[in-house]
Each structure stands twice: as structure tokens, then as C-alpha cells.
Amino acid sequence: MPTFDRRTLLQGGAALALSATAATEANAAVVVRRSVSAMSLNDPTLVSYRKAVAAMKALPANDPRNWTKQAQIHNNYCPHRNWYFLPWHRAYCVAFERLCRQLSGDPNFALPYWDWTANPQLPAAFATPTYNNQPNPLYDANRSSQTVTIPAVYVGQAKMNSIYAETSFEIFGSSRPNGQNSTNPSWQRVGGVEGPFESGPHDHVHTTIAGDMQTLMSPLYPIFWLHHCNIDRIWDHWNSLGRSNTSDNLWRTFAFNGQFVDPSGANGTTPYNTAVSGVLNIVALGYRYTLPIFQVFTPLLLAKFINPGDPIERIKLGPIEAAKINVATVARAELAPPQTAALNKFSTAFARLNITAATAAKPAQAPGRVLLFLRDVDPPMSGNADVRVFINHPGPTAETSTQDRHFAGSFTFFGVDHADHGGKPSYMLDITQLVNNLQLAGIDLAKEINVQLVPVPIAGVTAASEVKVGSMDVAIF
């Protein structure tokens, strides 16, 4: 952990501010992939997806963008049971997403994901043969059940916690191919050892839905893409917990050439070739799953970084007890009338714009922000924890889904040593959208704000460990 003198602090603050600006500018071109369960049937994303799928199905059989042609890519090339499983399917989804933008006419289309942990039943948009009295392009009659539900033993939160706890990429992402000694393309489909993530949620969702989904032509079923979007999201989240992909060049330099197409060029498509290294930064690929949580190391940097002026209102929460592993702790604040009025303007703003979180194609920006600060945080004495933050939840536990509408985000202690003398980390979460979502759902924020912390163990932490937050406040700008 670095130490700071005044010069370093000022330079660092400027650098952080610049990087935040750059990130903001980059974010303007980056779509946010959302959960399909947060979408109504007429959500613009689903409207675009139906349009794209229908268009692909109507294309001539020899067009590379044809629906069956796209499924044949999976049949012919998809690696399973080895460490190319995750990066190949990421590239596959990226190429498909771009085709959907072209064929739907929606340049902002972002592939939704099916979070089967939070919502194990097949999404409604895929379960009915018609939509608006027309054949539903997202429906596939060739499956085990029209109301299939994925059992919790395969995809439940306890299962996912054990998957996230895994620290080795060759177990999380499945192992290198048996005997691999080069990056010759012939290694792409050589079997390795399948890890619990691929053999658990991935395989079981395929076989539980059955029909087309239990074959290598499974992309014929439109839910396939949302299933693999969720697989991709889980990989991204695993990385965000501080887990590293392998640095082995047999993995990073391996190329997927001549397998995918991009919607461009005189003939409508050009080859999309990429190495594994080219798909490791999802923002560079043009998408993300969540808004970032910023971590800063000193109050001075914090102030320089996130001070767009004085807040309209600042709400201090407390008292704050130490948060034990797997146990929720709560910090509260009763709201004074001016604070209630400041929060209420966010629901009013959204109502005026006639946009709801459930139907917006992209997160709409309210005028102003609501930021939660957790300052001077003491990590566990040993090991690491993923600290989940909820707002006004009736009773979160370690099993509460991170897709719960009260979930604000989580942070961990990557690169932070409890014994470090360079200062304790502080964290900032942008809860603007969350506050709006809760208000639209009729959850009362008028009298009290509760912030609940649930530290979920990552490997090495003991049950007696604690996370201590020095102070907590909500600032309304």
C-alpha cells in the first residue's frame, strides 16, 4: 500500500480525477448489459432482441448471419472442458451482440443476461409461443418444459458462493487441455478437467432445459445467449473480486481465427478474429455489467476526486458496529425534512421524464447524484471478504441475491493489508439509480435510511473475522 506526501497526493488526486473523466467519456460508448428479469415484455431491449432474432431467422441459409449459421459456429468450434471455454464464449457473445445491433437497427442494444440464481425460472419472454398475437421469435417448443426452473442445488446462492471462493483460474475456468504444448488451433477442443463452474451451473442449465439446449446446436434456442451472457457476467464478477486469470501464454495468445463474423464490410460481414488477450477487458469490448465502485485511499484524495461542489444534504449514519463474517450489520439515519425533500426529487425527476427503471433502454440520468461513502474501513485480520452493501433491506443475509433490488454493490480488499500503515481504504458507491428504483417500487425512504453490510467470506477468512467501517455518510448532490 503506497504512502503519500503532499506532492504525491496532489498528483494522485489529479490523476484520479482525470481517470474518472476518461472513464466517464469511455462509459458514454459502453453499453450496460442488464438482467432480463428487470425488463417488462415490451422493454426496448427485448423488442430489439425479438427483431434481431426474427431477422436472422429470415436471412438466406448461406448468409453468415443466418440464425442456423450462427448456431453452427458453436457446433463446429465451441471449446468445453478446457480453459478456452470462457474467453471463446465471450467472443461469441460479443460478435452476436454486434449482429443484433445491425439487424435490429438499435445501435445501443446490449445483450441481456439471465441470472438463474436470482430468478431460476425460464424468463417469461421465452416461455410463450406468441407475443402481441404474433409468433414469438424467442420461443422454442423443443424443450423439456414451458415453465422449467433450474434447481438451487445447481445455481443457488450457496453454490455460487463456493464458485466465487475459488481462486485458481484453472479450476474456476476449467483446466488447460490435456497435454497442451503449443497454441496450435487443434488444441481448442481437446479435453482438460472441467471445474465446478462449467460442470455445475453451465452444464445443468443446458441439460435441465433440454431440447435444443442439450446439444451443441443449443444457440438455436434464443435463451442460449442470455445463459452465456450470465456465464460471462459471473466471470467478470469473479475478476472484480481480485481473482486473476492465468498468465500462461498458451492461454493468453491463443487465437480464435475464422470462427466469428462482424457486421461490416461490403458483403455485410467481415471476419472477427481475436486472441484470448483481446477479450479480457469488457469495457474495451464496449460493454459492462455494473457501474464501477471507486476505491480511494485517503480522505484528501477522496475529497479531490469526488467533490463536484458541496452536497445539498449530507446524512451521517450510525452507530456502526463491526460487521462479522456472514452476519448483517446495519447503520441508520433518521431523515430531517430537508433531507427527505432532497431524496424525493429523484423519484419526481424520473416521473417527469416518464421513464421507469423497468422500461428504460439505458439507465436514465437524474439531475444530481446520491453517493454513499464508507470511510476508513478496516479489513479482516486475515483472509478476505466480499462486503455486500444493501439499502433499506428488510433483512439481508449471506444468501441474499446480488440481484436483489436493495443491493447497492460490494467491495473487497484487493491489495490491502490490515497491517498497512499507509491509511485505511474508503469506498464510494453511486446509489442514485438504486434510490430511484426503490422509490419507484414504493419502498419508503422518507423517514430513514438504513445501510446494511454483509461480509461474505472469500478463502482464508475465519468466522470470527470482522470488517470495521470508521464512518458512513450519504451525500446528495
Place this chain on the structure above:
Amino acid sequence: MRAAALTILAGAACLAALGLFYLTVSAMAQTPNAVATPGRAATLQVATPASPADVFLDVYLKSYRPPPKGAVEAVVSIGTSGGDIEVGRISIFPAEAFTVTSPRDQRAYRFDASTALEKIASGAANLTVKVTLVSEDGKTAPPGAELAVDKIAFSPRP
């Protein structure tokens, strides 16, 4: 006299037959079986690891035949004669028959066995690994499925 001798001989023969039957059944119960079918698990013996920490169970499959109807999955468990603990489940994807004929076709699955080993803590030199075919919908496993295990091994964290 002769009838009594014949009776005694017949009785001894019956006892011998019963004894032979008992020995045969006992031997069958202890003989490893590498093929799982609905109603009969594959059971294999493996040496107990010196320490339960950071240990994985690797299951290598030899062949698979899906049921003509329905779907099965394989429950993998570790234990002793006193009982076993599930460490994971295998669902064959794609759900097609296969036979591994070369190392490049390898079909292997890795499960974290640490928690199960800590609970078992039997001190026995060997443990039994069971692979049991069950129906994916929780009902009776459909007939006709067969899963052959090639080998099993404990491995340390890579």
C-alpha cells in the same frame, strides 16, 4: 443308519452352499464396480489423502450412454462404510453418447473434496467414491443409461 448319514451329508452340503453363497455376496459387495446404471452405483476405492486441505477429487469418464427417454445426472460422493457425502454432480453436456478413445478426448471433472474429507475424517486407508445415476427431475432414473468411470484420483490445488 444309512438314511441318517445321507441326511447329515445333505445338511452339510446345504451349509456349504450357504457358506459359499455368503462369501460370493460379500465379495460382490466389496468388488469395485466402474459402471453406473440406474439402480446400481459405480463404486471405486481410492487412497485417503494425507491431509484434507486443498484437495480435489478428479473423476475421469470412459463412456456414456444416455437413456432413450428422460435425462440423468451423476451424483459423486465420497465415504466409508458409515456413509458418504456428496461432492458434486455431473450432467453430461452435450447429452450424447461418447467413448473416450484417446487422451485428447478426455472427459474429466474436478470437485472440491476438502469439506467432505474433513467431515469424514475416518482414518481409513481407503475411501469409497460412488457415482450414482439419478433422474434430473428427481424421479426414478430412467432405464437404459450407463456411465463408465475410467479412473478417479485426489489431486492437490494446482
